[in-house]
Amino acid sequence: MTKTYKLYIGGAFPRSESGRVHPVHDARGRFLANAAQASRKDLRDAVAAARKAFDGWSGATAYNRGQVLFRVAEMLEGRREQFIAETAAVEDLSVEGATAAVDTAIDRMVWYAGWTDKITTVLGTTNPVAGPYFSFSVPEPTGVVGALAPRQSSLLGLLSVVAPVIAAGNTCVVVAGDRALPAITLSEVLATSDLPGGVINLLTGHVAELAPWLATHADVNALDLTGAPETLRPELERSASETVKRVLPVGRGEPDWTREPSLKRLRTFTETKTVWHPVGT
Amino acid sequence: MTESITSPWDYAPAPESRDVAGLRPSYRMFVDGEFVDGSGQSLTSVNPATEETLAEVAGASAADVDRAVTAARAAFESTWATMPGSERAKYLFRIARLIQERGRELAVLETLDNGKPVKESRDTDVPTAAAHFFHHAGWADKLDHAGYGANPRPLGVAGQVIPWNFPLLMLAWKIAPALACGNTVVLKPAETTPLTALVFAEICQQAGLPAGVVNILPGAGDIGAELVAHPGVDKVAFTGSTEVGKSIQHRLAGTATRLTLELGGKAANIVFDDAPLDQAVEGVVNGGFFNQGHVCCAGSRLLVQESIAEELLDRLRTRVSALRVGDPLDKNTDVGAINSAEQLSRITELADTGEAEGARRWTSPCPLPSQGYFFAPTVFSEVHQSMRVAGEEVFGPVLSVLTFRTPEEAVTKANNTPYGLSAGIWTEKGSRILWAAQRVRAGVVWANTFNRFDPTAPFGGYQESGFGREGGRAGLEAYLDV
Amino acid sequence: MPTPPPALPGDLAEATRDDSTLKRFLHGLPGVDRVGLEQRAADLATRSIKKDSKLWAIDTAIGMIDLTTLEGADTAGKIGALAAKARRPDPDRPDTPPVAALCVYPDLAATAAEALNGSGVGVASVATAFPAGRSSSRVKLAEVELAVSAGADEVDVVIDRGAFLAGRYGQVHDEIREVKAACGRAHLKVILETGELATYDNVRRACWLALLAGADFVKTSTGKVSPAATLPVTHLMLGAVRDWRDRTGLSRGVKPAGGIRTTKDAVRYLVAVHEVAGRQWLSPELFRFGASGLLNDLLMQRRTQLDGHYSGPDYVAVDQ
Numbered sequence A: 001m002t003k004t005y006k007l008y009i010g011g012a013f014p015r016s017e018s019g020r021v022h023p024v025h026d027a028r029g030r031f032l033a034n035a036a037q038a039s040r041k042d043l044r045d046a047v048a049a050a051r052k053a054f055d056g057w058s059g060a061t062a063y064n065r066g067q068v069l070f071r072v073a074e075m076l077e078g079r080r081e082q083f084i085a086e087t088a089a090v091e092d093l094s095v096e097g098a099t100a101a102v103d104t105a106i107d108r109m110v111w112y113a114g115w116t117d118k119i120t121t122v123l124g125t126t127n128p129v130a131g132p133y134f135s136f137s138v139p140e141p142t143g144v145v146g147a148l149a150p151r152q153s154s155l156l157g158l159l160s161v162v163a164p165v166i167a168a169g170n171t172c173v174v175v176a177g178d179r180a181l182p183a184i185t186l187s188e189v190l191a192t193s194d195l196p197g198g199v200i201n202l203l204t205g206h207v208a209e210l211a212p213w214l215a216t217h218a219d220v221n222a223l224d225l226t227g228a229p230e231t232l233r234p235e236l237e238r239s240a241s242e243t244v245k246r247v248l249p250v251g252r253g254e255p256d257w258t259r260e261p262s263l264k265r266l267r268t269f270t271e272t273k274t275v276w277h278p279v280g281t
Numbered sequence B: 001m002t003e004s005i006t007s008p009w010d011y012a013p014a015p016e017s018r019d020v021a022g023l024r025p026s027y028r029m030f031v032d033g034e035f036v037d038g039s040g041q042s043l044t045s046v047n048p049a050t051e052e053t054l055a056e057v058a059g060a061s062a063a064d065v066d067r068a069v070t071a072a073r074a075a076f077e078s079t080w081a082t083m084p085g086s087e088r089a090k091y092l093f094r095i096a097r098l099i100q101e102r103g104r105e106l107a108v109l110e111t112l113d114n115g116k117p118v119k120e121s122r123d124t125d126v127p128t129a130a131a132h133f134f135h136h137a138g139w140a141d142k143l144d145h146a147g148y149g150a151n152p153r154p155l156g157v158a159g160q161v162i163p164w165n166f167p168l169l170m171l172a173w174k175i176a177p178a179l180a181c182g183n184t185v186v187l188k189p190a191e192t193t194p195l196t197a198l199v200f201a202e203i204c205q206q207a208g209l210p211a212g213v214v215n216i217l218p219g220a221g222d223i224g225a226e227l228v229a230h231p232g233v234d235k236v237a238f239t240g241s242t243e244v245g246k247s248i249q250h251r252l253a254g255t256a257t258r259l260t261l262e263l264g265g266k267a268a269n270i271v272f273d274d275a276p277l278d279q280a281v282e283g284v285v286n287g288g289f290f291n292q293g294h295v296c297c298a299g300s301r302l303l304v305q306e307s308i309a310e311e312l313l314d315r316l317r318t319r320v321s322a323l324r325v326g327d328p329l330d331k332n333t334d335v336g337a338i339n340s341a342e343q344l345s346r347i348t349e350l351a352d353t354g355e356a357e358g359a360r361r362w363t364s365p366c367p368l369p370s371q372g373y374f375f376a377p378t379v380f381s382e383v384h385q386s387m388r389v390a391g392e393e394v395f396g397p398v399l400s401v402l403t404f405r406t407p408e409e410a411v412t413k414a415n416n417t418p419y420g421l422s423a424g425i426w427t428e429k430g431s432r433i434l435w436a437a438q439r440v441r442a443g444v445v446w447a448n449t450f451n452r453f454d455p456t457a458p459f460g461g462y463q464e465s466g467f468g469r470e471g472g473r474a475g476l477e478a479y480l481d482v
Numbered sequence C: 001m002p003t004p005p006p007a008l009p010g011d012l013a014e015a016t017r018d019d020s021t022l023k024r025f026l027h028g029l030p031g032v033d034r035v036g037l038e039q040r041a042a043d044l045a046t047r048s049i050k051k052d053s054k055l056w057a058i059d060t061a062i063g064m065i066d067l068t069t070l071e072g073a074d075t076a077g078k079i080g081a082l083a084a085k086a087r088r089p090d091p092d093r094p095d096t097p098p099v100a101a102l103c104v105y106p107d108l109a110a111t112a113a114e115a116l117n118g119s120g121v122g123v124a125s126v127a128t129a130f131p132a133g134r135s136s137s138r139v140k141l142a143e144v145e146l147a148v149s150a151g152a153d154e155v156d157v158v159i160d161r162g163a164f165l166a167g168r169y170g171q172v173h174d175e176i177r178e179v180k181a182a183c184g185r186a187h188l189k190v191i192l193e194t195g196e197l198a199t200y201d202n203v204r205r206a207c208w209l210a211l212l213a214g215a216d217f218v219k220t221s222t223g224k225v226s227p228a229a230t231l232p233v234t235h236l237m238l239g240a241v242r243d244w245r246d247r248t249g250l251s252r253g254v255k256p257a258g259g260i261r262t263t264k265d266a267v268r269y270l271v272a273v274h275e276v277a278g279r280q281w282l283s284p285e286l287f288r289f290g291a292s293g294l295l296n297d298l299l300m301q302r303r304t305q306l307d308g309h310y311s312g313p314d315y316v317a318v319d320q
Helices: A040-059 A062-078 A080-091 A095-115 A119-123 A156-167 A181-191 A207-216 A233-241 A264-268 B062-080 B085-101 B103-114 B118-139 B167-180 B195-206 B221-229 B242-252 B277-293 B306-321 B341-356 B407-415 B430-439 B472-479 C010-015 C019-027 C034-044 C051-062 C076-087 C106-116 C137-149 C161-165 C169-183 C200-212 C231-248 C263-277 C294-307
Strands: A021-025 A031-036 A125-127 A133-141 A144-148 A171-176 A200-204 A222-224 A270-278 B029-031 B034-036 B043-046 B053-057 B157-161 B184-188 B214-216 B235-239 B258-262 B268-271 B301-305 B360-363 B378-381 B398-404 B422-426 B444-447 C065-068 C101-104 C122-127 C154-158 C187-191 C217-219 C253-255 C289-291
Touching: A031 A181, A040 A133, A040 A144, A040 A171, A040 A200, A040 A207, A062 A080, A062 A095, A062 A156, A062 A181, A080 A095, A080 A181, A095 A156, A119 A133, A119 A264, A119 A270, A125 B472, A144 A156, A144 A207, A156 A171, A156 A181, A156 A264, A171 A181, A171 A207, A181 A200, A207 A233, A222 A233, A233 B242, A264 A270, A270 B430, A270 C034, B029 B062, B029 B195, B053 B195, B062 B157, B062 B184, B062 B214, B062 B221, B085 B103, B085 B118, B085 B167, B085 B195, B103 B118, B103 B167, B103 B195, B118 B167, B157 B167, B157 B221, B167 B184, B167 B195, B167 B235, B167 B472, B184 B221, B195 B214, B221 B235, B221 B242, B235 B242, B235 B472, B242 B258, B268 B277, B268 B407, B277 B301, B277 B306, B277 B398, B277 B422, B277 C034, B301 B306, B301 B407, B306 B378, B306 B398, B341 B360, B341 B378, B341 B398, B398 B407, B407 B430, B422 B430, B430 B444, C010 C019, C019 C169, C019 C200, C034 C231, C034 C263, C051 C263, C051 C294, C065 C076, C065 C294, C076 C101, C076 C106, C101 C106, C101 C154, C106 C122, C106 C137, C122 C137, C137 C154, C137 C169, C154 C169, C161 C169, C161 C200, C169 C187, C169 C200, C200 C217, C200 C231, C217 C231, C231 C253, C231 C263, C263 C294, C289 C294
Parallel strands: A144 A171, A144 A222, A171 A200, A270 B444, B157 B184, B157 B235, B184 B214, B235 B258, B268 B301, B268 B422, B301 B398, B378 B398, B422 B444, C065 C101, C065 C289, C101 C122, C122 C154, C154 C187, C187 C217, C217 C253
Antiparallel strands: A021 A031, A125 A133, A133 A270, B029 B034, B029 B214, B043 B053, B360 B378
């Protein structure tokens, strides 16, 4: 039985306020399901939900965030077969290829789960300033991150984009376009995991329609445009400049997601905060 | 004899000798290791304290930008990027030494050109600039240990545009890490304050720095725009207004050019009722009036707990009244000249809106010189978040005072701005300091102190105050391909 | 506890009602951040005082000196020599102002009074088991009475630092009040011995405690403990008397003592007086230097200023 998939906003599964749906196809153009087609107002709601969730998520202990991420990885593994099937369908992969991609995706989640309580250790420092002060610098989450799901790698790419964002304590709004089925299943996984509602918000719809609203939204602090069509990127980056958003520098095409990531994403979506205090009696 | 001065004690003038600055009637730009005439419109540098012309300065044209970028590219490829880090380090150490040795000259020249008190250029700008080169010199051969992986590569040619508020110091913040990481530089100093950058160019020559590694192009905003958009520039670093920062980010959208921005701010200085009051007053005065308030991280919004607001304001007014405003070259001057007529009129206009919007204006009764661009230290009380003086960066000696009742309210108000560069916290309670430091969304948090800078301590903003850091290990990322 | 003077406003009068109220009051004073205070003192120390301003500062500083000798080897002869110097610090320059006072041990107060008779230079005597203050109240008070009856115009007493550090503020307060009563018309300078109080928070509390108890002056040190007077601690005390004036309308003085040896030092202190407390304090009524060697450096610098060339130590009298 095919079903109509909904959006994932603030931990709930609403229909698009516009009432629109669009068909989701496999790589060969066969109809798989209808999915909600998010509007700019849905996107607005998703940003509001992400903002609302930010204080709680960024304020949670790194240990807690790590546990939550690891739980997500466990839940992903529980739906491994479904992800393999969906990934194979939307990316036109062999079962072996899809299996490798899904297993790497799960491993990636575990990898980032382990990072939550090391980011500060690795990126933070105490600063040996020339004066009677204790000075330290710590990375803090940037805020609400807008991301476009990579167009090729539907689950591994998506998790490689989203996991560092939330591992660092940000919340996010992700727009998934054509290969959205694994993303939709991911939202179902997240809804039953321990991840607080609003930390990840997933919208299905037309990237070209929604991305400009994400890039111009003043309450979005940073963008990961890995999933943006190259023709769209310059305009999105121009929009980002209106509120000085951080934009992850990305090269042409999609990166090789199977390689172990660098810390670039963790660095881009954190702000270094330097604190000073006098030392005296 | 001794009756000639009686109490009240007025200090006799104690001017630094302007001869020390070695001021010349004209300055040329620095390209490919040589001082050359520019083909752009020449600039006239004015002493803001007297309105007299200091010097004619060669101005760059678009063609000069092209020449400089080409020279920087050639230097990058032929010598600088391939030179062992340990060799680059020696040049930077040498530059640091030369800045120290020519410190008095640079301080006086900076004060003439900028209008800041010589006390500040002597005790802050110049020594901190030297310290920046000294610190980064040591990084040049230790980049493998900086946490960006093995053998991190430089980006190439860095186009750098800096503001007029700390001309030499901002130059140091830009050039030192760029060179340490193996990049070459084309730097445009601010239109109104190009002189110390050109003396720095001489220092580069004296240090034997290979030609083309550092190029200095004086010019106005249009030359800055040419530089950041030049296709031969791999990396742009800008310090200045949020408005211009946005236009640069806009211009570079869709290109591979790396960008870091250090922009405006509207920092909250939060004073709790258990603060060390006398030191808080000092910190508030420093936050508001250091460098005439021409500081992106100025503590221009004082948030004071209502229960001590009146007492703090009384003390603040008394203290501000004692600030000595006047001749920047006088070693006893605390507040110097506003950098330009244009900035003075902007400050005046914005301060007038404060009054029009119902804030209570208090102006220091200090005497002001009859010539030059001066603005008496001003404190607005009964300010509310919605007023322009509470929201906009004044970049002048104007402090807005707001009150709060609870820690939560203080932090909420502090964060209620699109900026996020710095913040101050004053309380004797340790746990509250750490709580507030965690909660304020700002790149630099000074607790029980203000306006402290060090080359080892990363500096930079959240949100519309820019992105990227300057100083410390974190600051290296801006100049490495990582 | 004895009744505080009626001039104090209600909240300050209340503060000394009992031990626990006093403790609450003193611990309720705003804290002092060490680094910030020292930074401010260092910043002000960079003031450049030149020409006429410097000459005015030198003469003012000479007139603020409590010329001090507090040695076991002090004799009538030494007191006589110092008294002569106090009256006319530089006999070649009769326009040189006299110092404010001669500061001696109580057994030599009468000698000093006689030597200074009619000069306008005051006699200051230390008392209360100076410098340690370790004796009974009875002995301390007897010493104050001895000094006053010998003709001391000013009495420099030490607080019981042991009691203060143990938190027995009431005891310290009461002892100062009793001493104040014993002083009669003589001015009371209360030595906090800041070097033993260790923290600036303690210094501020001790200052207010002394002022509440009726001190006319608060003084940093005995000169027998290191560190003696420092610029930051003097800043802090100047701030306290300024705040005291703002609260009560009463002007009280500050006396740094020990370690101030050069004209440069003295000028820095005067800058602090000027900019922290205010111009009103630039007077021997409200500011003194407890010093011995400082006077000669001031005299040499005075000659340098007036003669336009450097002077030398052989041209000023060495009496200590």
